[in-house]
Amino acid sequence: xxxxxxxxxxxxxxxxxxxxxxxxxxxxxxxxxxxxxxxxxxxxxxxxxxxxxxxxxxxxxxxxxxxxxxxxxxxxxxxxxxxxxxxxxxxxxxxxxxxxxxxxxxxxxxxxxxxxxxxxxxxxxxxxxxxxxxxxxxxxxxxxxxxxxxxxxxxxxxxxxxxxxxxxxxxxxxxxxxxxxxxxxxxxxxxxxxxxxxxxxxxxxxxxxxxxxxxxxxxxxxxxxxxxxxxxxxxxxxxxxxxxxxxxxxxxxxxxxxxxxxxxxxxxxxxxxxxxxx
Amino acid sequence: xxxxxxxxxxxxxxxxxxxxxxxxxxxxxxxxxxxxxxxxxxxxxxxxxxxxxxxxxxxxxxxxxxxxxxxxxxxxxxxxxxxxxxxxxxxxxxxxxxxxxxxxxxxxxxxxxxxxxxxxxxxxxxxxxxx
Numbered sequence: 001x002x003x004x005x006x007x008x009x010x011x012x013x014x015x016x017x018x019x020x021x022x023x024x025x026x027x028x029x030x031x032x033x034x035x036x037x038x039x040x041x042x043x044x045x046x047x048x049x050x051x052x053x054x055x056x057x058x059x060x061x062x063x064x065x066x067x068x069x070x071x072x073x074x075x076x077x078x079x080x081x082x083x084x085x086x087x088x089x090x091x092x093x094x095x096x097x098x099x100x101x102x103x104x105x106x107x108x109x110x111x112x113x114x115x116x117x118x119x120x121x122x123x124x125x126x127x128x129x130x131x132x133x134x135x136x137x138x139x140x141x142x143x144x145x146x147x148x149x150x151x152x153x154x155x156x157x158x159x160x161x162x163x164x165x166x167x168x169x170x171x172x173x174x175x176x177x178x179x180x181x182x183x184x185x186x187x188x189x190x191x192x193x194x195x196x197x198x199x200x201x202x203x204x205x206x207x208x209x210x211x212x213x214x215x216x217x218x219x220x221x222x223x224x225x226x227x228x229x230x231x232x233x234x235x236x237x238x239x240x241x242x243x244x245x246x247x248x249x250x251x252x253x254x255x256x257x258x259x260x261x262x263x264x265x266x267x268x269x270x271x272x273x274x275x276x277x278x
Numbered sequence: 279x280x281x282x283x284x285x286x287x288x289x290x291x292x293x294x295x296x297x298x299x300x301x302x303x304x305x306x307x308x309x310x311x312x313x314x315x316x317x318x319x320x321x322x323x324x325x326x327x328x329x330x331x332x333x334x335x336x337x338x339x340x341x342x343x344x345x346x347x348x349x350x351x352x353x354x355x356x357x358x359x360x361x362x363x364x365x366x367x368x369x370x371x372x373x374x375x376x377x378x379x380x381x382x383x384x385x386x387x388x389x390x391x392x393x394x395x396x397x398x399x400x401x402x403x404x405x406x407x408x409x
Binding site: 026028094095097098100112113130181236237238239240242243244245246249250251252253254255256258262263264265268269270271272274275277278 | 300301302303304305306309310311312313314323325326327328330346348351353357372374375376378379380382384388389391395397403404406407408
């Protein structure tokens with residue numbers, strides 16, 4: 001693209017969007033076709049890949065927010081109990097995240113928001129927007145409890161298999177949880193296995209296996225790749241319950257789901273025409 | 279120029295896509311009810327999870343009706359140049375957006391025109407609302 005074309009494109013973008021360029025909003029997700037590949041992943045002194053970084057989703061992840069992304073027609077294999085739970089979520093619950101409840105696993109992996117990872121020799125922490133975090137130990141020999149306390153991220157145990165960090169989680173809550181942004185359900189019987197890798201310097205990847213015999217007839221998978229943000233980017237302060245005026249105005253469920261599998265209206269009414277320039 | 283426009287439109291669309299607000303636009307607002315509210319700014323709440331500003335509007339009978347205008351989180355607005363300091367009490371604002379599904383005098387402030395003509399995007403990033 002020539003500089004002139006790029007300049008015209010930018011100017012028209014601004015005009016179309018009607019946006020002031022007083023400040024440049026950094027994108028929360030990246031076009032992966034423009035992210036360099038091939039530089040090796042960094043390693044810690046112990047030889048393990050370092051997964052640390054500020055990770056952004058890519059525009060290639062479609063449909064965003066939908067845990068059924070990798071299934072034909074995004075159709076989740078719900079049991080009758082799962083169908084009932086989905087109906088309940090759609091007709092009797094507001095989005096738990098909207099009332100400041102932790103999204104949990106695996107919902108945060110389907111979120112469009114960036115996240116940050118800091119890795120040590122025996123633990124790794126995933127930090128999310130909304131001021132949530134999960135701290136996963138991977139000391140050799142760890143085993144799940146016989147009766148773990150239910151939680152939103154579950155009881156998480158890490159282990160290394162070569163250059164792959166495997167996080168095995170059980171012990172989830174069943175109430176006030178959506179497995180994704182579209183209000184799909186999970187039960188307290190869910191078992192999640194995440195396999196995290198850093199295929200190159202600029203990318204982190206997860207392969208996720210989700211088993212939940214109460215709500216799903218068979219296990220299913222969810223995979224995703226994120227791209228590295230800029231070195232000076234990081235999670236910012238976010239106090240979810242500071243002034244949650246909207247909570248009283250929310251309807252049940254996520255509202256309409258578009259034909260492309262994302263939440264929202266397919267044919268919104270246009271806004272009034274922009275105010276003519278003075 | 280036509281190709282330049284097409285390119286620009288493509289870039290604009292590519293810049294959108296899924297992010298994730300703390301709730302879906304469609305859970306709170308009706309995308310079939312686009313409205314314009316013109317009124318006097320009387321209150322600003324520069325808070326999480328959303329910024330709110332309130333404008334007093336005279337209705338057809340001359341009575342003042344207060345509208346709550348919901349926008350993105352302060353950090354998101356600030357990063358796109360929509361700073362708290364741009365909202366001055368007493369200013370007349372033109373707010374374009376969508377009305378709450380429950381009929382309250384609450385709107386999603388997707389486009390805000392300031393008195394000097396500056397146009398700010400107030401939408402919550404990635405809420406699935408109209409782009």
